[in-house]
Amino acid sequence: MLSFVLLLLLISGAQASYYGVVFSYSVGELQPFGYPVTEDWRMSFSSCEEFDSWFCRGDCSPYPIYLVDESRGEWCQKVYIRRVSLYLNTYSDVYSPPNWIENRNAIVSSTYGWHLDLRNRSDINKPGSSPRTNIIPLVRVPSNCQRNINLLVSDPDGDDIRCRYAVYPECNICTPPSVLNVSSSCSLSFSPTNSSNEGPYVVQMVMEDFPRQTITLTVNSGGQQVATTSDSISSIPIQFVFRVDPAAPSCTEGEYLPRFLPPTPEHGAQISTNDSETLEIIVRAEATQAETTEILISGPAGVTKSSSGSGNFTLTWTPVASDRGLNKTLCFVVQANSSGSVYQSDLRCVLVTAVSHPSTTAPPLTTTNQPTTTTPLASSTPNSTPVPGPNYVLALDAMISTTLSMETDSATIMNLIKEELKRQGLPSDITLKLLSSRLVGVTTPAP
Template sequence: MIQSLFSRTDSFIMFLSVLLLMMMMVSWTEAGYTGIVFSHTSKDVQGNSFTVVLRYKFGYSSCAEAESFSSCPGCSKKIDESSGEWCLREYTTWGSQSFYSYYYGYIGTWINNRNGVSSGVALMYIEGRKRSDINRPNSSPKTGILPVMRVPSNCPRNISLLTFDPDGDHVECRHGSNSNECSTCTPPSVLSLSSSCSLSFSPTNSSDEDSYAVQLMMEDFPSQTINMTYYDGSTVSINSTSSMSRIPVQFVFKVDPAAPSCIAGEYLPRFLPPTPEHGAQFFINVTETIEINIRAEATQSVITELLFSGPVNMTKSSSGSGNFTLTWTPSDSQNDDKESHPICFVVQANASSSIYQSELRCVIVRVGNISSIATPSPPTTSYVVVLQLKISTTLSLKDNKDEIEKAIKDELIRRGLPPDIKVRLLSDGSVKVNN
């Protein structure tokens, strides 16, 4: 059950009473919850208020169960599903909000899991006070995950969560540790977590094969001391050790029976070019369509499907075994403009009755004029950027290199990159861009 908790942080007793009511409302829910990821984006500051866009992607064992759990049936939209295992849906809402902070949350019932987590608690803390460095409230980090991530018990695996922050803040992860973040806060014994949001799995015994509930919190931290302004004009200072938004990242980690081989490209699918690298960025406008081409191979298993988490109305298609395309056109009706949208995916394969997943890869699609998505100065993070654009010209690459570089630079600046970028056209036809 999703519920907006618009109680200000100094009204904690009120918050607790609403939380208890939520627990009673969902006590009947069947065990089928497989995780959730929240995010929020601040836009359009006017006076002492702003527009906030809230998104949550939630997984259940089936699409029917995922649809029926919400207090607003029909309000969420399906993203993707793995038949017989999970269904991923998204609910989006937005509206005007004054400069104060509050919680937005969910409670459900997890599928059976090895670490004994029954009640699922997922509360997002929204930092809604105006920041002095960007002159608007904070936007949360952006990340994504599939409802179920799997690995054979004898194969090592690292899951590097996407840690993109629209404001350029430092991002860290930790396990949920209190009643706002988890009911039973027992981390999976088979996973280790770094503050940089990387989960590591080492080969383990067959006795550890099972499903585990993962309950993480992702937080962003400013790069310097900044002032936060309330709706009434009062201010408070926070420094680089103070977290701002706190978003839940929850999913099921499934340890499967051992594989005959752990070499990527044999049983476990391996990504091949032109699959984008983890953390790549794409820049498009709300009227444009993006296509992300994904290719993978597995010589000892049969690739069956691409599984993804991404924006509403994104579609997937296949042009043959191991060749997939994700296609999406941002929509004003979904408030996609001026926002960063995470897309995460794996390729899945079968051999006999066994299922094998590739590594997780995630990219970011940034929609609209990037200059309107301000970043603090100096920026704290650098990214690999992938741009999908077409520039038609009759100029010769050999004789008109400078003119072509200028045309590319002009288009990149139009898309929102800073005007001091340096563009270099390489001999193989690729383009290198530096600040």
């Protein structure tokens, strides 16, 4: 078992007030040292100082950690982005953060489990990425108002996504909130309840992806396993706090509960921007019997918010490198205040994508479902002094890992190497010659 959540293991003990986690991972194209995996850990505590203290012992400056948002006096959410290179295998762990905030379902110690399946999939010829969703750390609703929370879910591989409450050992105490029901389609429903059920509840969920057809999963050593439409591939935790507030004078949207107005994008809208530009999203909301005071968000790194008056907000997103080409879920709610009571709008989420300029998009490498072999590549930069005849590229100390077999797919391997060398700047008419069963020679044409 390879544990690669090293910094998360620094969080232990029983002092901080935990508000939950949402995790996802994405897999890039095959590189010489394995598949690049980008992990997105967003964790929430009762303050930003508690996050820093628990996560990185008070100093988070050396780590790729971004502030997402905070609701002062309640919660702070930050996201930790980790990039690793992994080989075809599965990775699982169960992790215990600090204790939850006080809650009605009597859950004290927190635990969540995750499972990454990085075996080569026969349907997409590479490891798959996890499903994705998002939610703010604290969702609240008056006790007398019906509320449906429809999680916006997506999957880069087109898998079937299902949600459920966590079970041991995915959680320590797994009592689900009595006031909230979850469906396999990742929708949560709350029905009006009496005042005796008011208060915060811990929500511990798991989201899984299932293939839409029977596929074969292959590990580095060549071992295979068949996965049907009933077999989950990866599983990720979704944990947050759901608070039942005192009854509102009215449950009609736009009175006490804020109502979204145009040009606010609809739930599920897909918005893209060039990866070198900043995206702006306008959000408007009204509550005629209350004052709209703030917008709370949970989204990718680089999201900020501003207000230009009551009910008028602007969300801006400046993509970071790890966002390129990925659908990222941005969620928000608007809060209103009246006579000391706080009212929240529906949760609204959109998909934002940073698209590379066509001229800078690297061509993808494709592979087939074969046992992995490792092939050394002998090369270097061409001689800078023009000489007659071909220039030989020699002595680059590199290892290329591929799921192709050198014995049966040497031509395909050399073609992939050639395309990568061309992408790195070598001439388009370079030729490759197989020197032996393990070495590939590269030549460039004479100037």
